[in-house]
Amino acid sequence: MLGRVTIRQGTLFDVAPTRASRLGDELRAFTGFGRPTVVEEVAAADGSFSVPGFRNEFWTSRQRAASSLHEVSYRACFKPALPRFFIERASEPGEVVHDPFLGRGTTAVEAALLGRVPVGSDVNPLSAVLTRPRFAPPKLAEVEARLGELELGGGTGDGPEELLVFYHPETLREIAGLRAWFLEREAEGTLDAVDAFVRMVAVNRLTGHSPGFFSVYSMPPNQAVTVQAQRKINERRRQTPPRRDVRELIVRKARSLLADVDDGVRATLAGIADRAQIHTATAAATSAIPDASVDLVVTSPPFLDVVQYAADNWLRCWFCGIDPDEVEITHARGLPAWEAAMTDALRELHRVVRPDGHVAFEVGEVRGGEVQLERHVLTCARDAGFDPAWVLIHDQEFTKTANCWGVSNNARGTNTNRVVYLRRG
Numbered sequence: 001m002l003g004r005v006t007i008r009q010g011t012l013f014d015v016a017p018t019r020a021s022r023l024g025d026e027l028r029a030f031t032g033f034g035r036p037t038v039v040e041e042v043a044a045a046d047g048s049f050s051v052p053g054f055r056n057e058f059w060t061s062r063q064r065a066a067s068s069l070h071e072v073s074y075r076a077c078f079k080p081a082l083p084r085f086f087i088e089r090a091s092e093p094g095e096v097v098h099d100p101f102l103g104r105g106t107t108a109v110e111a112a113l114l115g116r117v118p119v120g121s122d123v124n125p126l127s128a129v130l131t132r133p134r135f136a137p138p139k140l141a142e143v144e145a146r147l148g149e150l151e152l153g154g155g156t157g158d159g160p161e162e163l164l165v166f167y168h169p170e171t172l173r174e175i176a177g178l179r180a181w182f183l184e185r186e187a188e189g190t191l192d193a194v195d196a197f198v199r200m201v202a203v204n205r206l207t208g209h210s211p212g213f214f215s216v217y218s219m220p221p222n223q224a225v226t227v228q229a230q231r232k233i234n235e236r237r238r239q240t241p242p243r244r245d246v247r248e249l250i251v252r253k254a255r256s257l258l259a260d261v262d263d264g265v266r267a268t269l270a271g272i273a274d275r276a277q278i279h280t281a282t283a284a285a286t287s288a289i290p291d292a293s294v295d296l297v298v299t300s301p302p303f304l305d306v307v308q309y310a311a312d313n314w315l316r317c318w319f320c321g322i323d324p325d326e327v328e329i330t331h332a333r334g335l336p337a338w339e340a341a342m343t344d345a346l347r348e349l350h351r352v353v354r355p356d357g358h359v360a361f362e363v364g365e366v367r368g369g370e371v372q373l374e375r376h377v378l379t380c381a382r383d384a385g386f387d388p389a390w391v392l393i394h395d396q397e398f399t400k401t402a403n404c405w406g407v408s409n410n411a412r413g414t415n416t417n418r419v420v421y422l423r424r425g
Contacts, residue, residue: 019090020358020389020423026089027054027392042391044378045339051378051388057396059085067113068260069134073204073221074104075312078362082394082417083107083298086360087114095295098352100283100345105131107298108278113265117272119294121279121286124327126203126313128278129320133197135273137261143201143254146194147247152177165230166207166215166315167241174246175214175319178202183321201253202246203316212249216241224315283345292354300362301345303373304338339376346384350424359386359422374418386422393418 030037035056042053059081066080083106087097097111098119108118108131120131152174159167159176167175182199185191191199205214208221216239219225225233234240279288283301317324349359361381363373378388394417 020421023089023421024052024054024390027056027058027390028052030054030056030058033057033060033396040393042378043375044382044388045375046379049378049382049388051390053391053393055393055395058392058394061396066110067265068257069113069137069265070106070109071257072104072130072134072200073208074130075223077104077106078300078417080106080110082362082419083110083360084114086298086419087111087116087296090358090360091116091296096293098289098294098297098349099299100286100297100349101299101301102127102131102278103300105134105278108276109134111298112269112272112276115268115272116296117275119277119279119289121281121283121289123280123282124313124317125280125322126316126320128280129196129203130200132276132278133193133200134257135269135276136193137258137266137269138194138197140251140255140258142194143198144251146198147250150178150181152181152246160318162227163315164241165227165234166218168243171214171241171244171246175202175206178246179319179321186321197254198250199320201250201257203319205246205249205253206315206319211242211244212252214244214246214249223312226311226314284341284348286348286352289352291351292357294349294352295354295357297349297353297357297359297361299360301342303364304333304335304371335371335376338373339380342377343380343383346381346386346422350385353424355424357424359420359424360392361420361422363418363420365416365418372418374420377420381420381422385424387425389421389423391418391420 028037028039033056038055040053040055041050043050059079066084070080083097083099087107087110091097093115095116096119097107097116099105099107100121102108102120102122105120105127108120111118112135118135120127122128153170153176158169159172159179163172166172182191182195185195204221205212206221207213207215207218207224209217209219213221216234217237218230218233277289279286281288314324317327346359346361353359359381361377363377365372374391374393378391381388
């Protein structure tokens with residue numbers, strides 16, 4: 001029974017044989033994909049204690065194995081299988097599941113689909129734009145009807161001229177019209193669930209590398225390149241932006257997103273929608289979330305300065321009327337700064353998580369595997385008041401999104417999920 005965490009200095013944290021220890025026992029015996037779990041010691045960065053580490057393949061490597069409602073692009077997001085693994089095992093229907101680094105809302109949406117109450121926060125308002133609409137998805141006919149009501153491009157201007165490196169002039173005029181519609185409705189307080197869903201879909205069609213996007217060939221949709229970089233892409237490929245049908249592409253993507261949303265899913269989402277909370281706030285200051293109100297946290301913070309979230313999302317922010325310069329995204333360039341930020345975030349989690357609640361804190365190996373962030377999280381979590389229980393290391397062969405840049409699995413970037421599991425005493 002993995003109910004005790006050994007501290008090198010000779011003391012012990014006693015972890016009650018509840019969810020944390022039961023799940024630890026399950027991981028030790030896990031053979032779901034035909035391999036036995038390898039148990040290894042994971043030492044905290046300061047060397048003062050260690051916890052068990054469980055290395056195996058714990059969820060499927062298949063792409064698009066989750067609900068179609070998750071198919072919203074965002075840089076460095078984890079697969080829905082990760083939060084599902086913990087939500088199913090460490091929470092019950094009706095309990096509260098929180099993600100303080102919300103991103104595209106994977107944890108929140110998966111929690112909602114599983115009948116849990118989702119709570120999330122992110123410093124970037126874009127996260128709310130991408131997450132909230134999926135708690136109350138409209139019917140496809142409603143999307144089509146709303147798009148049919150809009151006079152795109154009529155009297156709204158052509159959009160910034162510099163964006164013509166991405167878009168045909170008529171396409172840009174329609175995008176500008178759509179943007180103006182959403183901003184006006186939001187300012188008036190009349191943006192409804194259908195508007196919000198259509199806006200979310202449009203945000204995810206702005207740029208990409210196939211004819212399914214509004215733009216000429218560009219980088220994948222989770223990373224908008226600069227105007228200068230796109231100009232070089234156009235020159236290298238000898239391409240000019242083709243005319244795209246904005247309405248048709250939105251309907252096509254909406255149809256894909258709603259493919260798995262049947263009456264049962266709608267009923268489940270309706271049962272939690274009025275209790276769901278999405279906040280725009282830093283992970284270290286979520287004052288809108290009451291003390292001891294969260295049962296489970298499943299989250300993944302920025303991995304040092306590996307991903308440039310502000311730069312990647314500049315075009316999406318423009319479309320949504322967000323000033324990216326005002327978004328203070330955690331972007332620590334060194335381990336001491338990152339540890340300080342994570343300790344602050346974990347102290348706030350210690351406030352909002354109930355006694356005997358749990359946190360699954362996912363990080364990865366960075367800088368060519370030289371830095372294993374889970375070891376640093378162990379130290380930060382202990383200093384924040386949590387009892388570290390164990391570390392799950394999800395290790396599998398998979399197809400990296402970065403294959404489009406010539407980066408294969410286990411070559412560069414983050415290749416394993418490393419989840420530090422914590423209990424609030």
